[in-house]
Amino acid sequence: MKPTSSRAARRLAQRGGKSAPLSVANLIGLVAKAKVKGVDKALETRGKRILTSYLETAQSYAMPVKDVVAEMASGQTAWRLGSAVRAEILKTPPDAVRKAACAQGCAFCCILSGGEGGVITGFEAAQLHAAVSPLTGQADGRDWHPEACPALDPATRSCRAYDARPMLCRSFLSTNADACERNAAGGAEQGAGLLGSHLDYLVVHALCRQTLKGITQVHTYSMAATAASAVAGDNIENGLARARHKPSALETACKDGSKAAHS
Ligand code: SF4
Numbered sequence: 001m002k003p004t005s006s007r008a009a010r011r012l013a014q015r016g017g018k019s020a021p022l023s024v025a026n027l028i029g030l031v032a033k034a035k036v037k038g039v040d041k042a043l044e045t046r047g048k049r050i051l052t053s054y055l056e057t058a059q060s061y062a063m064p065v066k067d068v069v070a071e072m073a074s075g076q077t078a079w080r081l082g083s084a085v086r087a088e089i090l091k092t093p094p095d096a097v098r099k100a101a102c103a104q105g106c107a108f109c110c111i112l113s114g115g116e117g118g119v120i121t122g123f124e125a126a127q128l129h130a131a132v133s134p135l136t137g138q139a140d141g142r143d144w145h146p147e148a149c150p151a152l153d154p155a156t157r158s159c160r161a162y163d164a165r166p167m168l169c170r171s172f173l174s175t176n177a178d179a180c181e182r183n184a185a186g187g188a189e190q191g192a193g194l195l196g197s198h199l200d201y202l203v204v205h206a207l208c209r210q211t212l213k214g215i216t217q218v219h220t221y222s223m224a225a226t227a228a229s230a231v232a233g234d235n236i237e238n239g240l241a242r243a244r245h246k247p248s249a250l251e252t253a254c255k256d257g258s259k260a261a262h263s
């Protein structure tokens, strides 16, 4: 990880104690003390268990602490752990997956009308930006619907960044495409939702942010703004700077996800 300032570099070196350098064991201790706003204790405890197990594995492989910190800060950790939980769920697909109406060309869920434009990590934003950048100058999803993701092909309504699509896109599904269409137009119909693994991914990323407080910053980004900056031809630095969320976006996503899980 590249510390953001000389002060951050000193913190990274000293966080483990007055003279001892930071270690993965220190990070495990910090995870135990971390708190995530807006989610219940059970979700927080589950997130801590998953993240601690990742850190223990990193420790057993003697992974350098700077690499562990870099993965946690970029969101690669949340991605890895969320993907592992998702794969586990899909081994025995629940009804919501088996009866999903999702199909290529059905893209009402790619209409990103929420203010945050879809919450994604820096790791995902970098991959999405790289996948969409070659499409600069072409018609994009907004030629189909003004609030659609720019990564969408407006003619076929298929994702042009499929392999780089963020966890949010991999987690959303519905048993009723008509309800999705009405929801995209402002409705509030049942039938659509996120796989449970998405909440684990969000809580893990929020725990990474709390754990690394004072060491380095952990951001989230708008998926819509990331894709828009890429098709506009912005380079990755400028694009991500424009797409960066305020810290409250992750808190709100955790809170909303937790509320939806209990409704
Ligand atoms: S979530 Fe809804 S809009 Fe998206 S592919 Fe599935 S059915 Fe279609």
Ligand code: SF4
Residues within 6 Å of the ligand: 109, 110, 149, 150, 151, 152, 153, 158, 159, 160, 161, 162, 165, 166, 169
């Ligand atoms: S990245 Fe692809 S799947 Fe996700 S919202 Fe954009 S077009 Fe849809």
